[in-house]
Amino acid sequence: MTIYSKVLTVTSLLTASLVSFSLQAAENESQEADVKETDLQENSMEVIEVTSRQRKENIQEVPMSITVFGEQDIEDLGIERAADFISLTPNMTMVEAQNAGTSFITIRGLTQVRNGESPVAISVDGVLQISPNQFNQDLYDIAQIEILKGPQGALYGRNAIGGAINITTKAPTDELTGYAELDIGNGGLKALSGAVSGPMTDTINYRITASYKDFDGLIDNVYLNKKVDFQSDKNIRGRFIWEPSDDFSADLRIARGETEGGAVNYIYQPLHGINDANDTSSKIEANNVGENDRQITSASLKLDWNISDVTAGLILAADELTEFLSGDQFPYSRNISATSPFGPNVFDGVQTQYLDTSSQSAELRFTSDDDNDFRWIAGLYYLQTDRFISSFNGLDLGKGIPRVEKTPPINDDISPATVFLADNNNNQAYALFAQFNYDLTDTQELSVSGRYDSDTREQTNRAPVKFDANSGQVREKTFSKFQPKVSYVYTGLPNINLYANFSEGFRSGGFNQSGVGALAATAGLEGVSDLYKAEESSNFEVGIKGLYPDISTRFNASLFNTSIDNQHYFVFIGSLGAQVLTNIDEVSLIGGEFDFKTSVHENIDLFGSFGMTQSEIKAYSLNPGDVGNKAPYVPEYTINFGTQLHAELFSGWLSTLTLDWEQRGKQYWDPSNSSPRDAINLVNARLGFNRDEGDWSVNLWAKNLGNEEYLAEWVLGGFAHPAQERTFGIELRWNME
Numbered sequence: 001m002t003i004y005s006k007v008l009t010v011t012s013l014l015t016a017s018l019v020s021f022s023l024q025a026a027e028n029e030s031q032e033a034d035v036k037e038t039d040l041q042e043n044s045m046e047v048i049e050v051t052s053r054q055r056k057e058n059i060q061e062v063p064m065s066i067t068v069f070g071e072q073d074i075e076d077l078g079i080e081r082a083a084d085f086i087s088l089t090p091n092m093t094m095v096e097a098q099n100a101g102t103s104f105i106t107i108r109g110l111t112q113v114r115n116g117e118s119p120v121a122i123s124v125d126g127v128l129q130i131s132p133n134q135f136n137q138d139l140y141d142i143a144q145i146e147i148l149k150g151p152q153g154a155l156y157g158r159n160a161i162g163g164a165i166n167i168t169t170k171a172p173t174d175e176l177t178g179y180a181e182l183d184i185g186n187g188g189l190k191a192l193s194g195a196v197s198g199p200m201t202d203t204i205n206y207r208i209t210a211s212y213k214d215f216d217g218l219i220d221n222v223y224l225n226k227k228v229d230f231q232s233d234k235n236i237r238g239r240f241i242w243e244p245s246d247d248f249s250a251d252l253r254i255a256r257g258e259t260e261g262g263a264v265n266y267i268y269q270p271l272h273g274i275n276d277a278n279d280t281s282s283k284i285e286a287n288n289v290g291e292n293d294r295q296i297t298s299a300s301l302k303l304d305w306n307i308s309d310v311t312a313g314l315i316l317a318a319d320e321l322t323e324f325l326s327g328d329q330f331p332y333s334r335n336i337s338a339t340s341p342f343g344p345n346v347f348d349g350v351q352t353q354y355l356d357t358s359s360q361s362a363e364l365r366f367t368s369d370d371d372n373d374f375r376w377i378a379g380l381y382y383l384q385t386d387r388f389i390s391s392f393n394g395l396d397l398g399k400g401i402p403r404v405e406k407t408p409p410i411n412d413d414i415s416p417a418t419v420f421l422a423d424n425n426n427n428q429a430y431a432l433f434a435q436f437n438y439d440l441t442d443t444q445e446l447s448v449s450g451r452y453d454s455d456t457r458e459q460t461n462r463a464p465v466k467f468d469a470n471s472g473q474v475r476e477k478t479f480s481k482f483q484p485k486v487s488y489v490y491t492g493l494p495n496i497n498l499y500a501n502f503s504e505g506f507r508s509g510g511f512n513q514s515g516v517g518a519l520a521a522t523a524g525l526e527g528v529s530d531l532y533k534a535e536e537s538s539n540f541e542v543g544i545k546g547l548y549p550d551i552s553t554r555f556n557a558s559l560f561n562t563s564i565d566n567q568h569y570f571v572f573i574g575s576l577g578a579q580v581l582t583n584i585d586e587v588s589l590i591g592g593e594f595d596f597k598t599s600v601h602e603n604i605d606l607f608g609s610f611g612m613t614q615s616e617i618k619a620y621s622l623n624p625g626d627v628g629n630k631a632p633y634v635p636e637y638t639i640n641f642g643t644q645l646h647a648e649l650f651s652g653w654l655s656t657l658t659l660d661w662e663q664r665g666k667q668y669w670d671p672s673n674s675s676p677r678d679a680i681n682l683v684n685a686r687l688g689f690n691r692d693e694g695d696w697s698v699n700l701w702a703k704n705l706g707n708e709e710y711l712a713e714w715v716l717g718g719f720a721h722p723a724q725e726r727t728f729g730i731e732l733r734w735n736m737e
Contacts, residue, residue: 046070051126051166052148053435053447054155054377055370060545063447063487063499065149065558065593067609071170074142076644076658078686078701078731082136087662087682089147090593090611090638097713097721099263099292099325100231101133101355104633104713108149108560109589109613110162110505110537111633113570115389116581117507119162121152125169125239125253127300128157130319130359130385134296137257138233140193141209144168149593150560151505151539153483154449157381157431161505161537169253172205172241173197178736185701185729187227188216196736203244210236218725219265223285223334229724231261251302256295263292264327264351269718271331271341277675277714280722287334288350288401290327296320309369313379317361326352326401329393337395345395350415352392354405359385377449378434385427388462393419408467421516422462429455429508443492447485454480455508479534481506497545502538507568509534516580520571528622532581533566552599562589569632569671571716584671585619587631595640608641617671626671636665650689658686670716680710695735702728 048059048068059066067089069079079085086094086105095104098114105112110119112132122129129135139145145167152160176198183191193211200206212234217227237255265284269275272282300317329349333341340348365379392404394415402409408420435449458476465471487501512530520528543558566583595609615631630636642660649655662682669675683706688699704726712723 050146051168052146052152052164053437054365055367055375060497060547060554061445061489061491063445063489063501063543065541065543065556065560067147067149067595069145071143074139074145076656076686076688077660078658078684078699078703079142079145080139082139084139085145085147088609088640088660090595090609090640091149091591091613092147092611093635093638093664095633095713096136098266099323100136100259100261100294101131101292101321101323103132103136105135105162106633106635107162108562108591108611109587109615109631109634110562110564111567111569111631113568113581116510116568116570117159119159119507121156121160121164122167123156123164124167125251125300126166126302127253127315127317128361130317130361130383131321131357131387133294133321133323133355133357134298134319137259137296138211138213138235139167140211140235141170141195141207141237142167143170149558150501150541150562151483151485151503151537153453153481153505154451154485154503155377155433155435157433157451158429158453158455158479158481158483158506158508161507161535169209169237169239170195170197170207172207172239174199174205176736179733181731181733183213183729183731185727187218187727188214189727189729190214200240204240204242207239208237209239217262218727219722220283221265221286221289222283223287224289226289228262228265228284228289231259234258247306249302249304251304252300254299256297258296259292259294261292262290263325264290264332265721266332267720267722268331268333269720271333275675275718277669277677277711277720279720280709280711282720284332284722285334286328286332287336287398288326288328288396290325291401292323292325294321294323309372311367313363313365313367315361315363315365317359319357319359321355321357323355324352324403324405326350326403329396335396336398338397349396349418350394350401352390352401352404354388354390356388356405357385358387359383373439375437376435379432381429381431381433383427383429385425385429387425387427388423389425390420390422390462392417406462408464417467420463420467423511424460424462425511426458426460427455429453443490445489445491447487447489449486450482450484452480452482453506454478457508457510459511475511475530477509477511477531479506479508481534481536495546495548498543499545500540500542502540505537505539507535509566510581512580520580528571528580528582532568533583535564535566535568535583537562537564539563553596554598555594555596557592557594559592560590563587564589567631582622584617584631585621586617588616588618589631589634590614603646605644605646606642607644609639611638612636620671623671626673629671629673630668632668632670635667637663638665639663652692653689654692656686656688656690658684658688660684669714672716674716675714677711677714680708681706682708693737695737697733697735699731699733700728701731702726 049056050059092107118132148164152164156164178196180194191213195209197207215231217230219229221228235257240252242250298319303314305312329351337345340346361383363381368376394417399414402414408417431453433451437447456478461473485503489499491497539562541560546555564587567587571580591613593611597607615634620626645657666676684703686701690697707726711720713721
């Protein structure tokens, strides 16, 4: 029996079970109501509350697959970046390559591409991030992280096609508190972070958090004898909450982040006689060190009024992001243009990209009281985004790389321009949304939600006529869709909840940089358009959630069947330095996941997860020969297994050893399935010592403990990006109590 058949069979059985249990519930409602609630306070399992449906709920009663990391999990597992918690989430992976603002999330087979939107909506303290370049930042002073899987567009909007991530920062306190943390590690790592929180007045509390990190790097450029994965980060965030009465609150958050580091650290394998996603033998040898800088400024204000049995909420937000990157150009060799391996002045130049984004958003939401059998949420959302992006290619004269932003260099003696593309993008989006939850009985809930999104994108070609004959061209396209979701949950069985849902998702289409389609044709890639279509998905999911407080055990399992139309995919044309977005007409995704946490002894906890995604390309007009292949960027499975050992090795100090093993299954990088990356195994370890008084802690940590060598990314044609080596260090923390 194939994996596809097995999943369908299990899905059918679980669906039948849901129906059977629901019928039984209708007959035995009064009896089952007696066992609906379990008094967790008398047991060792904590009650996990989530805000996945825009109100606080017990995670066991929410009809969707959710992975949650609380404050203690974040500390015990050493979660400091997005990649840390993503690697612990079943059916979810992330590739970090090219530059700080570029990350490729894959969640249940829904993928992210360069210059495209994320497949998940990212919310920080209830405020949606606007640019995918904001996501990959250091995480500091975080209270909880929630990962919602499956389309969440009904409440989160047009880019929640694969799920949503809710990040909650620690709230201001009404008593003076804070912390300071020092981190030192290999690769010259030096990091310092801290926070102070307390009351400003009787009704206003504050929290100020800052972090600094400096990392020299571990990956070598063997020609220049320099590290190329260096990075420096500076961040500061202020959060202020004003609560003048029980019926009104205001939450103001202001943040600024600056990143400097390496970029464009690629290897063109064919120069070394290689074209293999598993071959790590070739090394970086470009004659230019790539560089990247990014600045992010964000501000948001949340206002909440309690009016009778309804809460009215207004969220205002503004974000600004600029990012510049530069580096060697295809084929990333030690040569200058005059000595290119393809002939004098044929490739082997330099490249830059500049991005300038600003956005303003507003959301008005009305939420009914939580205690009624019928509960509802309704609101509207508006977003205005202005984005400028330019891409420059120039000859490499051995004099370095010019900083090119909005205009190309003229008669430049550092690097004469060969290609310059630039666009202004004016995007306007609005949405109307509503959710209705109704308790059919004491043990059954039906939820119906929907959202209509309209996203208008206007692009103006700003490249000079010298570089683009379409200079001044204005293109406009509106992408819109109604995204419904229907969910059912049954909570009448002792320690077990069952759910099922159907949902649809939507990710806006857009424009490639003007003229890219024609340039692609000159490189032999026919059929690429300057416009890529909106991506849409439909998903059916069933699941089971178990919680056994008496034996300190919880588990979750789910099965899903997702169909995607016009999945976004990017093609890199090395000879042009062009990144082109295209569509794969139809993709099928079938899979499931399972996760658990249990205490096998008062001093020993076990946790783990398994996720599987069976992907298949059903239609692909750009290359029909790829039909039947696996979808790109989708691991066949993910596995995590870990343990935590607690003991008092030293008097007055609690010691915790955390070990986590992760395996990512084989995955393909392109629709042609030309070269898969085999399964990789990563082990992380953390040994912590926490003083009983709670004021001091010391942690020894290591990531990729076995120093697994693998490629973080591989692009069709043999463009390889090495993954980071083993990192390790020591962390010292002081808590103000």
